[in-house]
Amino acid sequence: MPYFDAASSAPLHPVARQALVASLDEGWADPARLYREGRRARLLLDAAREAAADAVGCRADELVFTPSGTRAVHAGIAGALAGRRRAGRHLIVSAAEHSSVLHSAAAHEAGGGTVTEVPVDRGGAADPEAYAAALREDTALACLQSANHEVGTEQPVAEVAAACRAAGVPLLVDAAQSLPWGPVDGDWSLLTGSAHKWGGPAGVGLLVVRKGVRFAAQGPVDERESGRAAGFENIPAIVAAAASLRAVRAEAAREGARLRELTERIRARVPGCVPDVEVVGDPVRRLPHLVTFSCLYVDGETLLHELDRAGFSVSSGSSCTSSTLTPSHVLKAMGVLSEGNVRVSLPVGTEAAEVERFLDVLPGAVREVREKLGAPVAAEARAEGDSLVLDAVGKRCPIPVIELAKVIGHVPVGGTVTVLADDEAARLDIPAWCEMRGQEYVGERPADHGSAYVVRRSS
Amino acid sequence: MPYFDAASSAPLHPVARQALVASLDEGWADPARLYREGRRARLLLDAAREAAADAVGCRADELVFTPSGTRAVHAGIAGALAGRRRAGRHLIVSAAEHSSVLHSAAAHEAGGGTVTEVPVDRGGAADPEAYAAALREDTALACLQSANHEVGTEQPVAEVAAACRAAGVPLLVDAAQSLPWGPVDGDWSLLTGSAHKWGGPAGVGLLVVRKGVRFAAQGPVDERESGRAAGFENIPAIVAAAASLRAVRAEAAREGARLRELTERIRARVPGCVPDVEVVGDPVRRLPHLVTFSCLYVDGETLLHELDRAGFSVSSGSSCTSSTLTPSHVLKAMGVLSEGNVRVSLPVGTEAAEVERFLDVLPGAVREVREKLGAPVAAEARAEGDSLVLDAVGKRCPIPVIELAKVIGHVPVGGTVTVLADDEAARLDIPAWCEMRGQEYVGERPADHGSAYVVRRSS
Incomplete structure (x- = not known):
């Protein structure tokens, strides 16, 4: 029963499971206490922070653990904006950011701030020159994802970071999707990540704030995690998150090449075996494990049901029949077809035979949905x-x-x-x-x- | 090596461990997805919510899971204050609340709100009449803990809730310390809890908002947990939290009586075996597992080190030599001695022999600290x-x-x-x-x- 939705949440990595279970007995006490159980918990927390910082490419004292990637984004944007309050209240985001970034931007706007949304091209990429042009005297912060979560397109982070640096504006990079594959290049100022995207447990995000970046944590004061992430630390999960990040990184080059070949098969062969399909996202500058396509005359959710019945768990950016009634903001920003959208994101370890079977099953599933939808056409x-x-x-x-x-x-x-x-x-x-x-x-x-x-x- | 600091964090309950490990394979997917892994995760989450709501005494749709008890308090207070913005911006708290409540109050005050701190008596209890008197036309919210975390005194929640209800003001109860022992009596409006206080895993808090209570979640929009707790749900931990709450409740009556007898031994015998000691907190209306005393002429942190060397992990409300340099706000509010403060909170399963050994070791440890401190006296x-x-x-x-x-x-x-x-x-x-x-x-x-x-x- 292949699960092809790693971009939503990856199955728990065996190393994460092992580390989590092993640290349940050592990591439950309050790391702020001075007795032996507290000291042991503190040692685990410190070691996990060192390991995570090493994988991200930052100093340990620049990294805090948050309860989720979403919380890391919310806290990072709010804290950076507040820290740069004097510079102004202008925020720059790309139109293809994750909803946690766009919702933070909306909250900032509701609170009286201004937001510039930099468009993306038909491949999903933002233009560094457009970012540079959006920078203003009163820009407090710019945000750019390292790679898009719906179509896999890699963003020009290093170029945008350089433009921001030249203007004295910090850049926050949402690295949730790319962190398992490697550190983020370029001279960014803040970075966020989410453990369950790389096979770590739920309940752990990370927020990196480079030394020298002005940052004022928002919300009630709390002494945990340098005052940047309130609440008792979830140490067993943090240990598991750090251990699994290290483990997936050790396999990243080999596994990335293998999965890239498998997603390339889908990219190349879907247009041949399914009529009226558009494969979206950058064909080259992209995440290795993710491929997205849209099928004309198909309702995405019905297609997902068909694929689920056939044993494949995939996701869709077209939610025409779901509660929101709006198509994916990413596909909309790219200006590509949103109907019948399918995102395939392969977890580590996916076998070629599973992808082949998916390619066998897909044409029939699409045909079935199209036949069902063909019937009710009775327009005047x-x-x-x-x-x-x-x-x-x-x-x-x-x-x-x-x-x-x-x-x-x-x-x-x-x-x-x-x-x-x-x-x-x-x-x-x-x-x-x-x-x-x-x-x-x-x-x-x-x-x-x-x-x-x-x-x-x-x- | 007895651990006597359950009020900080309880060791993981065997049921929590079992439920956590068992649900790692079923609970990692996104419960918002419609494929089988998502549906399975959703079923686990729904069942955990039912179980937790049953233990709290509320409807399942009134309860959301948060990443910690602290986050539940922060979100609960901010949401209730915003929901009642039209009524006014006055907040009532007791002087003995947990720091997460007092820090929320401080943030509210910094944002232009007003706060009344209701005093507590020498036993640590708030007076319902003082709460009633503090209620004003513009009171948006009142907060009262169910029992104090430092001295164990139970608060008159039902009486205060009735006074608030009569004035049309919602009462938020921080039930972090008492929830393992039973549901909170009275007609409260909001309630918060923290799983690692009852032997559940870290990373899970709960926030209950009764139907009909005006509530406006703060921070960026997020669709998870009815919009009240942003971020991907930590389902294995949530399952473990709910299962262990049910388990500790099943043993609560028997275990509570047993631990009450053990803490009563400490209450009764410490003043006899240690000179110049004040046992603080209400001797009758109190949590079963917690007892606190202060030793004249003793530095609390040094005493904790002595007890740690003797194998006992306890906590102290007097942090004279720690980074904060201020004595416990609870002891201060009670007007009792803060120096040489020791809080003993027994985890479920503590044996009588361990308590007896503590009572054997304590007098020598106090004597040693006093001897050390006696030396440097050289005042002019x-x-x-x-x-x-x-x-x-x-x-x-x-x-x-x-x-x-x-x-x-x-x-x-x-x-x-x-x-x-x-x-x-x-x-x-x-x-x-x-x-x-x-x-x-x-x-x-x-x-x-x-x-x-x-x-x-x-x-």
Whole structure:
């Protein structure tokens, strides 16, 4: 039963399990106490901090353990912004950051700060020049992920860090996805990570603040972890996190090359075995274990169910039918197709045979979903001369695109189809469909319910 | 090697260990995902929530898991204050609360809120009438611990909750110390707890917000745990926390009675075997496993070292020689002796023989510390008629009190000794010494360095 969603959470690494169980008997006491149980706990904590700092490439006294990667991001951004309050209240983030960064930015904005969101290109990468251009006199902090969590694209951290350094602005790097594969290059100022992404246990994040970076921890005072992460330290989990980071790093070069070859198979072969697919993300500058593609005329969540039934656990950035009703902000920022989105992220140790089986199963699963969705198409198409109006109001992604594809042949070349739709995903997926199909996307205008998207038939 | 500091952190309960190890293989995936690993994790999380809610006495949807008890307190107070922002910004706490509550109050005050600190009596208990009197039109929240963490005194939660309810003000109960022994009585609105205090693992706190209580979670938005506790859930630890709470509750009545008898032995026999001792905290309305006493002319930290060498791990509320240089705020609020303070908190399973051995070892350890401290007394005492001025500036607790005790016989009955001291603990310990010794404490006035404390010889 292959689990292909390591980017959400990796299965516990055997070294993590061993370290966790071994330190349960030594690491439960308060490391601030001076009696023997406290001293033992303190030794474990200090050793774990040294090991983690070594893997990150920082000094031990620059690194604190937080209860999660999310908390590391929240605390890191809030503390860095407060520490640079005098410089100003301007924050720069990329449009493809993890939600914990974007939610921190939203909270900063709600509190009176200003935020610049630097766009990403169609491959998911931010442009260092755009970062440099966004830097202002009052910029307190810039944030950039080391690699994208949905499409795997590596970001130009070193270049952006250099631009920030030149402007005297600290750069916070969310390294959650890349940390298992190696340290983050460049002259960054703050860094965050999350243990359960590298096979460590849940409950451990890390926050690095380089010496000399102004930092003012927010929230009530607490003496733990240099005042930067309130609450009793979870030492057995911290020990397991540090030990497993060291273990995955020892295998990173070999395992990274192996998994890169497996994800390359998916990148190369999916477009051949599944019609109307777009593989997204940078094909070269990318994480070794992660590949993402979107399938036209497919609802991502239904496809996930099909794949789950076939024994494959994967994730999707298209949540058309889930509670949020909005497509992935990453795919949206890239301007690529969001419907039928599948993210495959292989855990360490994944075997080639499992990937081959996935490639065998995928075409049938997509076909099945498309057949199911093909049935309910019953849009009312009104011809008006050379143009057609398609009423898809109230219909969810990917139905509006499916209906568009069905009627485009009903107008002559040069004629238009106007799709009325109120599903947010249509804004992304109709232009993406036009690009994939070589049709002309004319534009969008407000309509009575939702928007009217105009497409001109080119061929 | 007996460990007598369960109130700091309890050794991992066997049930917690078993549940933690058992759920490592099932509980590592993201419970928000719909594939089988996610569904399994979700089932574990839901079952743990039901079990914990059952033990607390609340609905499962009123309880969220936080990364620690401290985080539960911080989030609970901040969320309740923000939820009641319209009512006003007045917060009530007792003077004997845990530092996480008092630090939250300080943060609230720094942010423009107002705080009333309700005093506690010499036994450590808050007065329900004082709480009722502190309630104002603009009171947003009141906080009261269920039992004190340093002296074990149970607080009148039900009475205070009733007074708050009558005024329409929510009461938050920090139940960290009492939760292993039973649910909290009374009509409280919010409750917090910490798993490592009951033998659960570190990394798990709980926050209960009763239905109908206005609550606005603070910090960046996060969808986990009903939006009240950001970050990936630590499911194996949560499962272990819930299982061990259930286990300790099953033994609570029997084990509580047994430990109560053991702490009663310490309460009754310490004053007989150690001279100049004050046992503090309520002798009846108290936690079963905790007893605290203070030894005149003793430095708490040195005594802890002696006891550690003899194999006993205990804690102290007097940190005269530690980094903070201030005596315990709890002992200060109670107005009792802080010097030579020792807190004994017995973990579940402590044997009578261990307590007997502690009672055998204690008198010698105290004597040794007193002998060591007796040596450096070299204060300059200047006679001025019937009065004496003792210059103890620059000397740390318990030296000023030791010097006072040595020279009181040098003035006639009715004469005074004025102690010049700049150690904060003197303000607490000189009046406490007067009360223990039947001498008259006249008062305190500012001096060139620190304060001048005037004592009149009565006998």
